[in-house]
Amino acid sequence: MFSTEYDVIVVGGGHAGGEAAAAAANMGAHTLLITMSLQNIAQMSCNPAMGGIAKGQIVREIDALGGYSGIVTDETAIQFKMLNKSKGPAMWSPRAQSDRMRFAETWRNMLEQTKNVDFFQDMVKGLLFEGDKIVGVKTSLGIEIKSKTVILTAGTFLNGLIHIGNKTFGGGRAGESASIGITEDLVKVGFESGRMKTGTPPRVDGRSLDYSKMIEQPGDENPEKFSYLSLTKPLEKQRSCYMSYTSLEVHDLLRTGFDRSPMFNGRIQSIGPRYCPSIEDKIDRFATKERHQIFVEPEGWNTVEVYVNGFSTSLPEDVQDKALRKVAGFENVKFFRYGYAIEYDFFPPTQLTHTLETKLIKNLYFAGQINGTTGYEEAAAQGLMAGINAALNVQNRAPFILKRNEAYIGVLIDDLITKGTEEPYRMFTSRAEYRTLLRQDNADLRLTPMAFEIGLASKERMDRVIEKQEKTDLFVKYLIETSVTPKVINPILEENNTAKISQSMKMFKIAARPQLDFHDIQKIPSVANFILENNIDNEIIEQTEVHVKYAGYIEKEKNQADKLNRLENVSIPSNFDYTKVKSLSIEARQKLTKIKPITISQASRISGVSPSDISVLLVYMGR
């Protein structure tokens, strides 16, 4: 049996579990991944896509740190788009559709190829504690497996309940069993648990749709990719998505099912994701809106199954059917599976520290949907961080924590553990204070050096970063130091409707003009020559362009972040007794006692903790 004690046991092979196992193992920890079905590793429960606004940045960060999600997405992508390309680079967000089956297969293959990961198929039904420590798990076969640390990534499976209209089934995902026992064991030792819900749209037969009535949504003409490694290549061919719209008629038909909707008749009481609402939610909350977008997304290279994005629903199946048929292009739709909603247990994440370890039980980590988040990317990011920290913990090394100005992942985890969440939490760019710093194009520059230092990112990754940094610096320096004559540049300036110059000028200043982009700058023969001679590729040109054009913003955010970091550096002892600080407001005292922030900066982000409370604390910390 399992005679050895593992360093890390990861419970659940979803996106969080996959990254957790990979990271822990790659950090040298002897890791066991236990999951209910080894055939469904990193299954995409819902949308067959990774990335998107803010989420794409997270995937880039995961990749920069040495996680697998970016590589798997690249290897299995069928379409790639850089969203928000018309806005500033802080907003650029990569998104890819993947082949659902290949995605899971590739994830599993990569994990299998990872040294130090063992696998076991079974359901974890209980947790083994010794005092305030976790020491292992117990499976449904009754097998006890010992481990120094345990990471729970059970996703939507804990006491999962599936709803369609009036019908309810136990399940963790359509066709898969729910998981029982873990919640109960955690509640017994004092954890607070809650209930959330999410939903998924129908899958239909692409052959039954009339695409001529929809608007084609092709991938980017020059697709990029997620991973910074040269291992993966951009797509050479892609599959298109299609767009259609609901209508008032569709909404009326949907309303005929509201009395049988588990959302409206009170059978589901838990809170769903506000920003990924069901179609019934949308027409209920935005009653005046005449139509909503529907995206038809293929589920893979060859399959005829398509995902009806925007039509998530748990209305009775006859209503789903009647209503969808009225959407242009869906007149003869054939359903493969109906949409459904699922309710599941989560654990308010304020019960965690920045490492994702629980405050109550040592060596126990939570990551993914179990923390009240939604989305593969958010789950994967947490998994990665929990995996890293569990390994560091076992190795008696300092924890690895990303700050809010270092990564979206830092924002994500700090938000979760500091503010908690009342509804399924997803990432937005607006949640980040320093989004000009946290760009998708520089996640490697920001994070790979740190990941390399702790031993996660490979030498190859680090070498690429060094080269990218050096060449970008070189190019920037060149532009700062080298002038261009009016004779050379004026025709280009004229062409772009921007003022000509009358005497030579440093190229940096020219290049910073908003009317010009770097295609124009490359027309300067000496620049073209420099690029050629120094072997500067597109990625470096893009990086340089961002530096030149956004230098001001970047500088400003850096200064703000530095200020914050000073507060960040004022740490609060973990045994600090807030009850004794009478000058704190009562609410602040309670919240601070519960959350136990580790720095003044974190304390300042807790809702209910006011600036004056912070001043009081600063005094106590000797500032």
Next chain:
Amino acid sequence: MFSTEYDVIVVGGGHAGGEAAAAAANMGAHTLLITMSLQNIAQMSCNPAMGGIAKGQIVREIDALGGYSGIVTDETAIQFKMLNKSKGPAMWSPRAQSDRMRFAETWRNMLEQTKNVDFFQDMVKGLLFEGDKIVGVKTSLGIEIKSKTVILTAGTFLNGLIHIGNKTFGGGRAGESASIGITEDLVKVGFESGRMKTGTPPRVDGRSLDYSKMIEQPGDENPEKFSYLSLTKPLEKQRSCYMSYTSLEVHDLLRTGFDRSPMFNGRIQSIGPRYCPSIEDKIDRFATKERHQIFVEPEGWNTVEVYVNGFSTSLPEDVQDKALRKVAGFENVKFFRYGYAIEYDFFPPTQLTHTLETKLIKNLYFAGQINGTTGYEEAAAQGLMAGINAALNVQNRAPFILKRNEAYIGVLIDDLITKGTEEPYRMFTSRAEYRTLLRQDNADLRLTPMAFEIGLASKERMDRVIEKQEKTDLFVKYLIETSVTPKVINPILEENNTAKISQSMKMFKIAARPQLDFHDIQKIPSVANFILENNIDNEIIEQTEVHVKYAGYIEKEKNQADKLNRLENVSIPSNFDYTKVKSLSIEARQKLTKIKPITISQASRISGVSPSDISVLLVYMGR
């Protein structure tokens, strides 16, 4: 919803269901495949291999008829072997290991590419009858779907119960739910149901095995393939399997779990497959045997998961663990999943006619494991035949029935419906009276013309058969008519230690000598020339060789078969009243009344019906 009435509904997307849906649809029937998980189409529940002795012949027959199993196996194979190559061609049996995940994916893709097949993911919970006819099904969502015919292929799922040691879970396969409702509905209308069991071995981590202690089992040097179509190609690279042995020590360790074995402590009472026994069965029944073979079979091209063939077991997991560790090479084995046994409902197949339609309910067909068989090949064959016959039924065309001298599939179905089965039925060459006729090399010649006639096999298939037949005839004729001189042939004869000739002789006679094979014959320059000129490929050379060498046997079996066919042609009216024939034995009267054979020949195969009973019947039929 489902407003249209389908021609054929297939319940279950296993091997039987896949072939049934494909065949019905390719015959022009509007077909719906309903299955519990669209992600697990044609899942290999157990061994990741197709074919083997007698089973390989069935796969070739399925392919010759236009089924998909052969093509899918070829496309996903990782190793190919022609078993029994040292014996006569009647015994040659192709077998391939497949990549488990790719197998299911390819099956699904092929089905999706098939016109006339719709898909729906849901569990069928009830059957809709009108009088003595089936008219549709009802799903767990409560959806009623109408159909002219229904084919049930629910496999091991009906009230499935999984056992490991003392533990029991409901389930149709590890990690998948059991199916409820169908058995109950069938019993209500008068069907007899029974209970069977089967088991599966553990899956383990290939990285934890020491292959240097095992014997490598590579694939064939010149691998062949299953499909007669040129669509698929023989493998260019292959993965090896490995062999090891149990020992007395292993057996002793296994015995320590017998008191907790569901097989021995009475918790499982249903009967398992005699020829695919669990390891505990083997050491119990063959107590004196000192060791049993264990085959280590990879589960795919890249995965490290391996299948431990020969170690099927439902002993408690600690016993599985302890015992397997004592098998050479398994000292440090890590388990991915433990072995288990499963009990499920089946319906004694004597309740069916030769078309696999039930006698009790019109337009209802059963195929696969539900009929008490075991094995993907047996299931697929039945699915194909049920699919064909359901389509023919809807089209008011004559049924398609294969005779015992035409195909293993004919033997299979005739055995099932005539003799029934007390234990999971699997095919053996010994079950076929005419195995020299039913070879794997001529399934296309035997069956493709029939399948082409009913509109299932494609023109391409038929053209290939015509060419193969014509060229074989041409080559045989050439050998019969053309002589060879002593000068040319004697050196070859001498080389092979067979008597020289003194005057020219017809080549057919020379080629028939057992000491020579066709590599020798091809050394005759005129033969080599003939082969070149007529563009004769290896398949035709092989076919010709079989004809030349086994002409005598083949002739003999053909004559016997013809005799039998004469009895086969004496049909018995379906309303024939045996109770009035007092000269029949009581047992014969009962059995004949129950089985309702359609020919005298079928009657003669019913156990309990004696030759004298047959004579009596022949008189009644006017012979």
